[in-house]
Amino acid sequence: MKTQKGATLVGSLLAITILATTLVSVLELQTSIIRSKFFLQYDNTANLLVAEGLEIVRAIYANNGTVANGTYHIDYTTSSLPTLTSNRCSVNITTNTLNNANQCDIDINSTGAYALSTATEGNRIFHRFVNIETSSTPTIPKVTSTVVVRNPKGGNLRVYKATIELYKIN
Amino acid sequence: MKKGFSLVELMVVVGILSIIMLVISQPVAGIIKYQRESQTADNMRDNLQFVINKMEKELKTSSGVTAISGGAGLTFKDQNGGKVAYCFSDNEIIRLETDNCTNILPSSPRLTENTIFRVVNLRFWENNRTNLTTMSISAQSLDNKDTVTMQMSVLPLND
Numbered sequence: 559m560k561t562q563k564g565a566t567l568v569g570s571l572l573a574i575t576i577l578a579t580t581l582v583s584v585l586e587l588q589t590s591i592i593r594s595k596f597f598l599q600y601d602n603t604a605n606l607l608v609a610e611g612l613e614i615v616r617a618i619y620a621n622n623g624t625v626a627n628g629t630y631h632i633d634y635t636t637s638s639l640p641t642l643t644s645n646r647c648s649v650n651i652t653t654n655t656l657n658n659a660n661q662c663d664i665d666i667n668s669t670g671a672y673a674l675s676t677a678t679e680g681n682r683i684f685h686r687f688v689n690i691e692t693s694s695t696p697t698i699p700k701v702t703s704t705v706v707v708r709n710p711k712g713g714n715l716r717v718y719k720a721t722i723e724l725y726k727i728n
Numbered sequence: 729m730k731k732g733f734s735l736v737e738l739m740v741v742v743g744i745l746s747i748i749m750l751v752i753s754q755p756v757a758g759i760i761k762y763q764r765e766s767q768t769a770d771n772m773r774d775n776l777q778f779v780i781n782k783m784e785k786e787l788k789t790s791s792g793v794t795a796i797s798g799g800a801g802l803t804f805k806d807q808n809g810g811k812v813a814y815c816f817s818d819n820e821i822i823r824l825e826t827d828n829c830t831n832i833l834p835s836s837p838r839l840t841e842n843t844i845f846r847v848v849n850l851r852f853w854e855n856n857r858t859n860l861t862t863m864s865i866s867a868q869s870l871d872n873k874d875t876v877t878m879q880m881s882v883l884p885l886n887d
Contacts, residue, residue, distance in 0.1 A: 587755070603879075606879060610880060614881060616883055617860040638857075666877055669851060671851065672877075
């Protein structure tokens, strides 16, 4: 009987598995790089928006002498903190969800500035809200500015946050 | 008993390997392309961030901040009382030590260079009720592939 030496079924399956794994890894790497590029693109802007949120509250505090506790949706034209709404914007890092996103939408407006967006649909890239908590003694308002960056194509939210305490300069 | 591989077997192997290489090479080429594009955009963002930080630092200790009509420029007095103007001209941001943007010379100091990227929009706003000064800069890469907008608001301490 004529004998032929060839690859076994197990050998073939092993080879196919290794090749498929390599291919999937390369494709995943590409997806990851594209996603990183997207977030990197908005990283600086998000950090500036966080700092701006703090600066806006600082300006209101310097002007009015007081700020009320709460969560607010503000922009550079804001001169006093708006009335609180019941559907406040909030982010849940555990579930990676942004609740009531349309309450904190921010977008580039026609004048080229990042400002409040009146869109009803919360599919904006940037979302910002500030939270104010005042300690009882001494009464120092603590301001936390939060910016959430959302990739419209999906993926995890990116949250940027900074906190300051407002002191009165005599 | 056969020894070695036949021509057909070799051709099949080469064919399969070619297909695999072809499939893998496309994502790899994509990665290289994105990396190159990212470098240009990163460079532009770093430069813009530097300019914004520089302007923010100076505005923090300034007084008499006034946006020029239309918002394409800003005048103020620095911490020593010297007149300063930020002006937008020829896709560049220029810093003049005067109180207007009417006399821009080729030798005037530039905060940005249009040979690295083009500033396509510069706007300043003042919030008259809170004294908050807001600046927004949009820049475009020289190949027009990337556009970056950055905004910062500052409360001048001396206003």
